[in-house]
Amino acid sequence: xxxxxxxxxxxxxxxxxxxxxxxxxxxxxxxxxxxxxxxxxxxxxxxxxxxxxxxxxxxxxxxxxxxxxxxxxxxxxxxxxxxxxxxxxxxxxxxxxxxxxxxxxxxxxxxxxxxxxxxxxxxxxxxxxxxxxxxxxxxxxxxxxxxxxxxxxxxxxxxxxxxxxxxxxxxxxxxxxxxxxxxxxxxxxxxxxxxxxxxxxxxxxxxxxxxxxxxxxxxxxxxxxxxxxxxxxxxxxxxxxxxxxxxxxxxxxxxxxxxxxxxxxxxxxxxxxxxxxxxxxxxxxxxxxxxxxxxxxxxxxxxxxxxxxxxxxxxxxxxxxxxxxxxxxxxxxxxxxxxxxxxxxxxxxxxxxxxxxxxxxxxxxxxxxxxxxxxxxxxxxxxxxxxxxxxxxxxxxxxxxxxxxxxxxxxxxxxxxxxxxxxxxxxxxxxxxxxxxxxxxxxxxxxxxxxxxxxxxxxxxxxxxxxxx
Numbered sequence: 001x002x003x004x005x006x007x008x009x010x011x012x013x014x015x016x017x018x019x020x021x022x023x024x025x026x027x028x029x030x031x032x033x034x035x036x037x038x039x040x041x042x043x044x045x046x047x048x049x050x051x052x053x054x055x056x057x058x059x060x061x062x063x064x065x066x067x068x069x070x071x072x073x074x075x076x077x078x079x080x081x082x083x084x085x086x087x088x089x090x091x092x093x094x095x096x097x098x099x100x101x102x103x104x105x106x107x108x109x110x111x112x113x114x115x116x117x118x119x120x121x122x123x124x125x126x127x128x129x130x131x132x133x134x135x136x137x138x139x140x141x142x143x144x145x146x147x148x149x150x151x152x153x154x155x156x157x158x159x160x161x162x163x164x165x166x167x168x169x170x171x172x173x174x175x176x177x178x179x180x181x182x183x184x185x186x187x188x189x190x191x192x193x194x195x196x197x198x199x200x201x202x203x204x205x206x207x208x209x210x211x212x213x214x215x216x217x218x219x220x221x222x223x224x225x226x227x228x229x230x231x232x233x234x235x236x237x238x239x240x241x242x243x244x245x246x247x248x249x250x251x252x253x254x255x256x257x258x259x260x261x262x263x264x265x266x267x268x269x270x271x272x273x274x275x276x277x278x279x280x281x282x283x284x285x286x287x288x289x290x291x292x293x294x295x296x297x298x299x300x301x302x303x304x305x306x307x308x309x310x311x312x313x314x315x316x317x318x319x320x321x322x323x324x325x326x327x328x329x330x331x332x333x334x335x336x337x338x339x340x341x342x343x344x345x346x347x348x349x350x351x352x353x354x355x356x357x358x359x360x361x362x363x364x365x366x367x368x369x370x371x372x373x374x375x376x377x378x379x380x381x382x383x384x385x386x387x388x389x390x391x392x393x394x395x396x397x398x399x400x401x402x403x404x405x406x407x408x409x410x411x412x413x414x415x416x417x418x419x420x421x422x423x424x425x426x427x428x429x430x431x432x433x434x435x436x437x438x439x440x441x442x443x444x445x446x447x448x449x450x451x452x453x454x455x456x457x458x459x460x461x462x463x464x465x466x467x468x469x
Contacts, residue, residue: 016138019142028049029064030052031076041054058086072137103126103128120145163308176331201264218260222265231276234252235252235253236288238288258298267312274322280297335378337378340441431449
């Protein structure tokens, strides 16, 4: 009787397969003054890796290192002439960061500490068996792979931060970038929440780009199609399923197989389609319109909404079971008004990007222009800001009339404070509000207020000294 593998065995098997894959593509240099040890390691490893070279001294090893690129060095600590530790120390001083396993028959605590300080990935005592050195190599190569993947992710996240609209250095956006990096490589469904125009689709695309999924990124706005059309668009249909279905056609979910399906404005998904979407999330299957068969798919669902799905669920307009599956990992994209310090970065980003596209010279904004931009509420968020920058380039100046109109409408609502307040109280409330909008960045807040940072700090010292804050 064949017993099924438990999760631990499956995980170990997966790690072993990954190690074998890494080892087959690895170039390894063995440095040991004992011919017997060199021959043993050569017999044990040369058929398992892409390249294996051996050397009897550090000087011989350095000549080989300059000739070939090595992924892993296996170095005896005690070598004739230049020791293994001394050789590696010289390499580290020159910026060489090749991974290394030290081998020795004379280990002591001081030597182990010196090896670790020298950047050792592992430390193995002679004599050892083939299984022991393979285990050490597995730890080292797997660690190397993880470090490379993390480095790639960091580069991709940096690139993501410079994609259209996904720009920001404010604490609120740094949280978004960190969460995107953390969950991108998982299979978990993500629900991106935020107001219209904050850049939810760009965040979704960044999640896909970082996910390492081999399939395509497919996007659909659920509010743009009627109920019959969206069912067919998502799940496909067979020939004759409905009037006009003259041939069988795959849906967007099938096209997103092995990739990512982004459903924007998921709250507008019709209820019958919600039920079918639950089948995709729970069982990984689709049933095209008119078909009696189900087909397996491997697709990651990323949804976005600008409305409150909790409220829609309470009113019966959205299935709560679907909401819970989609909401496995909520990701909130902040509105632009809460990203005060990012406004300047975004304006500069869009100005450079659009000036190149439109073949127009960038417009130099005045101090009063920046004051207007910082004071504006941005109901359309990043999308509105981009459109404003485009109009600015076309007109040759910031179209202040549109901002002034909205600002005046906001002012007409009321001052936002009691008419019994003194001028000093109003001033303090306004300054504290501006500071909060810039995440307490005093320099940025001072620019918005049109005062020096020293003036701002002097006022704070006066207030907080009096209140004990």
